[in-house]
Amino acid sequence: MPALEERFREYVRKVTLRVPDEDIPMLMGATEYRELKKGTALLREGEVCRSVYLVAAGYLRTYYNKDGTTINLNFSFEGDYTGHIKSMRNHLPSEYTIEAGEDAAVWIFNIDSISGQFDRDSEIFLFIRRIAMYLLAVTEDQSNFFKIYTPTERYHYIEEHNPQLLQRVSLSQISSYLGVTRETLSRIRAKRD
Amino acid sequence: MPALEERFREYVRKVTLRVPDEDIPMLMGATEYRELKKGTALLREGEVCRSVYLVAAGYLRTYYNKDGTTINLNFSFEGDYTGHIKSMRNHLPSEYTIEAGEDAAVWIFNIDSISGQFDRDSEIFLFIRRIAMYLLAVTEDQSNFFKIYTPTERYHYIEEHNPQLLQRVSLSQISSYLGVTRETLSRIRAKRD
């Protein structure tokens, strides 16, 4: 089995074990594989999101523009699924931009192109709904994470549970994701004595 | 059509228009209808969540216990769907408690009882996955809402987009939901001059 397909299968397995191995090529064939230079956008503010992205290499950064200030909402690394579900589901213009934070590669599940090729009750649509269930568990966590923890607790949680975020993303970028300024994040780090 | 079934159909329509009217009684039959006194819990911390709840009357409050302090994570009113997806999907003990904030009534989609009666690819399972897609759009919003807005902005947003929350829930309860103390919320309100 080619290395890329093997990785794709591994990432499908994160979502569900109910897809048999022989269906994997069909799922992968339903996606578009795309390589991106750092800084290239997959989704821009104002566009309608029509895809779910599965990161194959590098990472994607989702951010919101608040009166000229950038607020990072999400970082998606290898094997992570992302997109803008509200925009996709309700055909609304995107409030966010999703772009490559490093040189990256993604598998793109494009709803329109899949709708053209497959029936609404096909395996591929079932799989996309299962992605939604998977993403929902992750997003529920994210949402409550913010309500429960203070900025300092959030930083230490990331340190323990998602250390690659600290290794691969600059602190200036992480600070808005944690809901503090970069100066405060710098001081949180200094206090670990 | 009985009034209760009519309301149920209306709430199904919020999730999808793809369920034909003749399937509504089947969906409703797959649920358990339950009335709750104020303060009664549907899900307790430590239990595994096996259901999605659709609120028929009153409201549900989801909260987290942080070292003895209660942090409200969610309020679900008539027609809202809620549950603890991470616990349900991964069979993990619940980190949250879900209970009636007023005398309430709910339709309960219990996964185990539905699994016993229906096939995994049946309409009812398809509908539950569609609930997940719907909930995901709402939860995505919630999650980013916190990262983007300051406590004051959050209050004014609620004031405009979810006024019944302010009418039906005490300010002491709302404050932890907005991520501030009740005193600070009181001062935010005083400042509108």
Added chain:
DNA sequence: GCAGACCTGTGACATTCATCACAATCGGTA
């Protein structure tokens, strides 16, 4: 090597928020 862009740390000061304490208000009820 060097210039320039970007990133991190830190000091000084203003602002916001949490904490503690207590007063005022409102509803329901004896």
Added chain:
DNA sequence: TACCGATTGTGATGAATGTCACAGGTCTGC
């Protein structure tokens, strides 16, 4: 009416965070 419990408002004070300014470090391309 009078009382009680729950809720909300508000003052005083200290802690946390934001803002502004600047210094030093790292990396890249010329």
